[in-house]
Amino acid sequence: MATFATPDQLLVIIDPIARRADGESVRIAKDVLSAGAASTKVCLPESPEEFARVLARRGSRRLVVIGDDRTLTRTVSLLHRQRELAGCVLSMVPVGTVLGVAHALGIPTGAVAAARAVLDGAERRLDLLVDDSDGVVLGALRIPPLQQLAAQEEAAGAAAAGRPWLQSLVRTLVPSRPPRPAAAPQPTGPARLRVEVDGVTLVDLDQPVEAVSVAPGASGEAEVVVRPLSVGAEAAPLEARGRTVTVSGSDFRYRADAGVVGPVRRRTWTVREGALGLVLPAGR
Known part of the structure; x- marks a missing residue:
């Protein structure tokens, strides 16, 4: 791992969600970074387009x-x-309410600890999953039971409906789209999917599944777990490891990191070994 022994020149990009959710933690992180770095440039983008421009420059x-x-x-x-x-x-100071992926990757909890890790930490190369639409997954992706995903989406919508400031923020961050025609009702039963790992079928369409999970493992391989639908006695999960994972079948959605993607009928993920350089506390 590469270590950072001397203060550096930093570009600090602060997401508007963090500023609204916990301004005090943002202020503390800025103070620690400014005190420890040779120079600090702070950017406050207000839209995805502005965020992308700052990143590119x-x-x-x-x-x-x-x-x-x-x-x-x-x-x-x-x-x-x-x-x-x-x-x-890349370095990160986690601020907000959706922080499970950041913490799972080893980024410290708390503004002071995370900011100190930015200044004194070490670079670690982490594997990523990259799909055939050029999307990336840092932590894990899951295809949960369809009724569970529907309930989660309904709960998220209800939470936003009760918080006008959150609805406004979402509209700010997400480009406007024309209204889509009403979709056909989604099935609520178990999914029927074909899951292939390095071209070998792990489960086929004739076996209903309750859930599928795929996560970067070690040595450039993904860890795949399929939970077949159990009738009577609990069915043992099916496990495999490989560099490529393809899921296909009827339309399905999947949860990747902090978002839900789909519906899609086929998707292939490939492990990119050491693709992400992330600064973590030394010794992690």
């Missing part, structure tokens, strides 16, 4: 983002699509 400064899992995923996705991820070392 970062120059030679070391990149630090302050925000939640969505901020982290957006940053990595943009760098990947700009084909600049391999040459970039």
Whole structure:
């Protein structure tokens, strides 16, 4: 791992969600970074387009983002699509309410600890999943039971409906789209999917499944777990490891990091070994 022994020049990009969700933590992180770095340039983008422009013009400064899992995923996705991820070392201070992916990757909890890790930490190369539509997955993707996903989406919508400021923020961050025609009712039963790992079928369409999970493992391989639908006695999960994973079948949605994607009928993920350089506390 590459260590950072001396203060550096930092470009700190602060997501608007972080500023609204916990302004005090943002202020503390800025103070710690400014005190410990040779120079700090702070940017406050207000839209996805502005965020992308700031990222593209970062120059030679070391990149630090302050925000939640969505901020982290957006940053990595943009760098990947700009084909600049391999040459970039990313640091993050987690601020917000959706932080499971950041913490699972080893980024410290708390503004002070995370900011200190930015200044004193070490670069670690992490594997990513990249799909055939050029999307990236940092942590894990899951195809949950369809009724569970529907319930989660309904709960998220209800939460936003009760918070006008959150609805306004979402409209700010997400480009407007024309209204879509009403979709056909989605099935609520178990999914029928074909899951292939390195071209070998792990489960086929004749076996209903309750859930599928795919996550970057070790040595450039993905860890795949399929839970067949159990009737009576609980069915043992099916497990496999490989570099490519393809899921196909009837329309399905999947949860990747902090978002839900789909519906799609087929998707292939490939492990990119060591694709993400992330600064973590030394020794992690």
